[in-house]
Amino acid sequence: MTPPPDVTIREVTTGGVVLPVEHSGPTDGVPVVLLHGWPQNARGWDRVVPILHDAGFTTVVPSLRGAAVGATPRSRLCYRPHLLCADVEAIIADVGAPVHLVGHDWGAALAWTVACRRPDLLTTVTAVSVPHPATFARALSHSRQILSSWYMLVFQLPVIPELILSRRNMLARFLIRSGQTPELAARDARAAAAPGVLHGGINWYRGFILSREAAPATTTVPVLQVWSDGDIAIRRSTVEATSRHAVGGFEFLAVTRVSHWIPDERPDELAQAIIRHADRTHPTPT
Numbered sequence: 001m002t003p004p005p006d007v008t009i010r011e012v013t014t015g016g017v018v019l020p021v022e023h024s025g026p027t028d029g030v031p032v033v034l035l036h037g038w039p040q041n042a043r044g045w046d047r048v049v050p051i052l053h054d055a056g057f058t059t060v061v062p063s064l065r066g067a068a069v070g071a072t073p074r075s076r077l078c079y080r081p082h083l084l085c086a087d088v089e090a091i092i093a094d095v096g097a098p099v100h101l102v103g104h105d106w107g108a109a110l111a112w113t114v115a116c117r118r119p120d121l122l123t124t125v126t127a128v129s130v131p132h133p134a135t136f137a138r139a140l141s142h143s144r145q146i147l148s149s150w151y152m153l154v155f156q157l158p159v160i161p162e163l164i165l166s167r168r169n170m171l172a173r174f175l176i177r178s179g180q181t182p183e184l185a186a187r188d189a190r191a192a193a194a195p196g197v198l199h200g201g202i203n204w205y206r207g208f209i210l211s212r213e214a215a216p217a218t219t220t221v222p223v224l225q226v227w228s229d230g231d232i233a234i235r236r237s238t239v240e241a242t243s244r245h246a247v248g249g250f251e252f253l254a255v256t257r258v259s260h261w262i263p264d265e266r267p268d269e270l271a272q273a274i275i276r277h278a279d280r281t282h283p284t285p286t
Contacts, residue, residue, distance in 0.1 A: 019062050032058070034060070036067065048263050051268055080208070124278055134245065155202050165202075253273055
């Protein structure tokens with residue numbers, strides 16, 4: 001998909017893949033790195049980015065491993081947490097640390113991981129919809145969360161999820177059931193239909209959630225955890241329990257009457273929350 005105008009695309013080489021990273025906004029602004037989830041790419045932040053620019057922030061928006069054409073390794077081993085974390089580290093190194101890190105969906109799980117592994121690279125972290133990976137894993141074992149996340153178990157199967165979701169309109173229908181509008185569901189389904197992208201995206205589930213690597217325990221970076229009451233995939237009790245991993249400060253924001261797709265549905269409310277969170281630790285540029 002075509003990025004908005006006035007965007008500079010920098011290619012970041014990391015772990016055998018080349019990721020396109022979109023830089024835009026004030027050139028002297030404090031950088032905010034925005035990580036998308038599945039099955040989205042950089043376009044998932046298009047409604048949030050202009051609001052951050054108006055507040056004086058520079059935005060850095062990659063299409064991550066598995067979502068960028070040509071950066072979709074076949075093996076699930078290429079999507080283990082330490083490799084995904086290394087991708088973000090390379091993006092931040094290209095920018096110059098520290099940054100404010102924001103993630104939605106799988107991007108939120110990755111943001112938590114980076115914040116725990118490399119707090120020295122970050123000023124704040126904002127996790128949207130998804131909690132710390134260890135909290136989520138506990139919830140799958142000990143709560144009703146597994147009933148909301150049944151599809152994650154299906155995605156562990158080889159080949160079958162790709163066959164099902166590649167059928168005509170199947171992925172778009174899945175996204176609409178999760179709360180997306182037909183227009184946005186069609187946008188994301190088209191992106192996922194690009195060569196290798198559907199398989200790469202599903203490999204996040206195969207390589208990340210079932211990894212044998214222990215997730216880091218805590219982060220000293222101030223955390224804003226955002227959740228929406230219309231999210232059919234993540235339960236409120238799961239995200240609230242993630243506070244135990246934030247020893248540097250934790251704030252929980254519940255957005256009402258919104259589905260899982262907060263950046264698309266409530267971009268202004270989310271952007272303002274990111275700005276407030278960032279302003280507590282770093283003055284907004286003028």
